[in-house]
Amino acid sequence: MSPLAQLLEAALFAASRPLTLEELATLDPEAGETGTRAALAELRAAWAAADHGVELAEIGEGWQFLTRPDYAEAIERAQFALRPRRLSPAALETLAIIAYRQPVGRVEVDEIRGVDSEAVIDKLLERGLVEVASRGEGLGRPLLYGTTPQFLEILGLKGLEELPRLDELSVALRPPAPAEEPE
Amino acid sequence: MSPLAQLLEAALFAASRPLTLEELATLDPEAGETGTRAALAELRAAWAAADHGVELAEIGEGWQFLTRPDYAEAIERAQFALRPRRLSPAALETLAIIAYRQPVGRVEVDEIRGVDSEAVIDKLLERGLVEVASRGEGLGRPLLYGTTPQFLEILGLKGLEELPRLDELSVALRPPAPAEEPE
Amino acid sequence: MSVPGNPSSTMQDQGGFVVELEQFSGPLDLLLHLIREDEVDITDLPIARIADQFLAAIADLGLNQAADYLEMAARLLRIKAQLLLPRRLGDDEWEDPRSELVRRLLEYQQIRELVDWLHHAAQQRADRFGRGFEQPAPDLPPPPLEIDLNDLLAAAERVIALIPEPVLHRVVPRPLDVEGATARITALLTEREEFGWVDVVGAGAGVVEVLSAFIALLELAKRGTCKVQQPEPFAPMVIRREPARAAA
Numbered sequence: 001m002s003p004l005a006q007l008l009e010a011a012l013f014a015a016s017r018p019l020t021l022e023e024l025a026t027l028d029p030e031a032g033e034t035g036t037r038a039a040l041a042e043l044r045a046a047w048a049a050a051d052h053g054v055e056l057a058e059i060g061e062g063w064q065f066l067t068r069p070d071y072a073e074a075i076e077r078a079q080f081a082l083r084p085r086r087l088s089p090a091a092l093e094t095l096a097i098i099a100y101r102q103p104v105g106r107v108e109v110d111e112i113r114g115v116d117s118e119a120v121i122d123k124l125l126e127r128g129l130v131e132v133a134s135r136g137e138g139l140g141r142p143l144l145y146g147t148t149p150q151f152l153e154i155l156g157l158k159g160l161e162e163l164p165r166l167d168e169l170s171v172a173l174r175p176p177a178p179a180e181e182p183e
Numbered sequence: 184m185s186p187l188a189q190l191l192e193a194a195l196f197a198a199s200r201p202l203t204l205e206e207l208a209t210l211d212p213e214a215g216e217t218g219t220r221a222a223l224a225e226l227r228a229a230w231a232a233a234d235h236g237v238e239l240a241e242i243g244e245g246w247q248f249l250t251r252p253d254y255a256e257a258i259e260r261a262q263f264a265l266r267p268r269r270l271s272p273a274a275l276e277t278l279a280i281i282a283y284r285q286p287v288g289r290v291e292v293d294e295i296r297g298v299d300s301e302a303v304i305d306k307l308l309e310r311g312l313v314e315v316a317s318r319g320e321g322l323g324r325p326l327l328y329g330t331t332p333q334f335l336e337i338l339g340l341k342g343l344e345e346l347p348r349l350d351e352l353s354v355a356l357r358p359p360a361p362a363e364e365p366e
Numbered sequence: 367m368s369v370p371g372n373p374s375s376t377m378q379d380q381g382g383f384v385v386e387l388e389q390f391s392g393p394l395d396l397l398l399h400l401i402r403e404d405e406v407d408i409t410d411l412p413i414a415r416i417a418d419q420f421l422a423a424i425a426d427l428g429l430n431q432a433a434d435y436l437e438m439a440a441r442l443l444r445i446k447a448q449l450l451l452p453r454r455l456g457d458d459e460w461e462d463p464r465s466e467l468v469r470r471l472l473e474y475q476q477i478r479e480l481v482d483w484l485h486h487a488a489q490q491r492a493d494r495f496g497r498g499f500e501q502p503a504p505d506l507p508p509p510p511l512e513i514d515l516n517d518l519l520a521a522a523e524r525v526i527a528l529i530p531e532p533v534l535h536r537v538v539p540r541p542l543d544v545e546g547a548t549a550r551i552t553a554l555l556t557e558r559e560e561f562g563w564v565d566v567v568g569a570g571a572g573v574v575e576v577l578s579a580f581i582a583l584l585e586l587a588k589r590g591t592c593k594v595q596q597p598e599p600f601a602p603m604v605i606r607r608e609p610a611r612a613a614a
Binding site: 013014015016017057059064065066067068069072075080081083084086087088089090092093095096097099100112113114115116153154155156157163164166169 | 391470481483485490492493494496499
């Protein structure tokens, strides 16, 4: 492995969160983002070639070493690490709406879900899965919410574009009129 | 690598503390301590053979992956480099509120931002950009924050009066061209 | 009302529903469940039947006090009633009263499908652990901070946009009942020519009652309905009917 790949390995191994390309590129300013990207590819390939229990994953707008899924159960059984708690259906519904409609206000989330979502949104804010993205127009300038990199991370996504496109879903939802204004 | 060596790798990586041989042996009861010891040796050899920035080490309390000593400096540099030099938008907003409203209490900052600002203010305190300026009246005599000389220094201002007046802001800030951001 | 928070605790003895109830994240969810169970066409809802089932379900589930569910029940009944109204022949303007509900149900159904997708993705991700051990960060001086005045000003702009009014004020829900206090004092004034402060607020009055009564009293005095006097410092107030304009 090239020295830069080794350096990246050490840095990624030491970190417990995904590191972005931008961050990693600061390790070797001469290599820049292009050189860093190449070294990352080299590192990933080296790890994939050997049979490892850990692999390099591109996730949540960054790079992170993660254990392979096959070992999760044994590790959890031995109580060396715990899988995160599942999100409730209410939390997932709210996340889905915020992910697809961001920036979106609470009233709209309430309307789509048919229930008050304040408590759920508060919990999502607390867990860092959504954040206040901006303020809307109109009365009281309501807070508008968006998803965070942490949201992508817990879903193992590189970016929002990896979410299924609405027209790929089995239910055809959007009414024919294309530019429907959310009320 | 053997499947057990891979499992050990994943477990050691995921664990938040060094793991002893006995603990590791619970992962695969069939292998027992003897088999586990052999797999650990295999794992250590695999890591030592390739040029890795990380090694498997047996330390006092058990086994743990550690970055190699020759990388310590690079890792340090990396952690140094990876530490944010720039303030997050949330921190900047909070700083702006404190700069313009000082002395100001946390409740007011929370109210303006619409979110809890405790962690952000703590970070600004830690960074030496704001300080406790006084105590307010009323229940619990809340802490009131103000900006520090260091804040001025970083911005290259001689004094707070050099901050643009609020009523100049909108005009001064609208850059000539940029695409309209939906706020 | 214990239902919306944790319905299962109140439902233990009703067995079968407990499991299901935890799956319903709201009235739309329950409605969708009923529709699926009936295998009816969502775009051509048999409203009367669905409405009856919905009412029965929320009664069974003990949800007939939960506002969100009641609202949906009312909506269903309204649509049912609208459908019963005679329709004029050749009325092109007629809009199916179900259409809004159908639109929402379809929208919600899509969300549920996304939920399944997100759930699956989260589960897969949960099977992969990140590094558990955090190497202690070396004790280095923090890197020099970079703050750009423009960034700060932009942040100030954003903040200014957040401030709804030039002056901050806090909106506190006011449990004050000035109207009630006014009525009480007015009644006292028609009864008696003169009475004390204690007669107005009673013995064990809380802060809210005292404030309500005080504001009412000031208002009545301003209108000239009564006169408020304090014989000496710290003495209880005495309220006297103004003879000029008898209390209404």
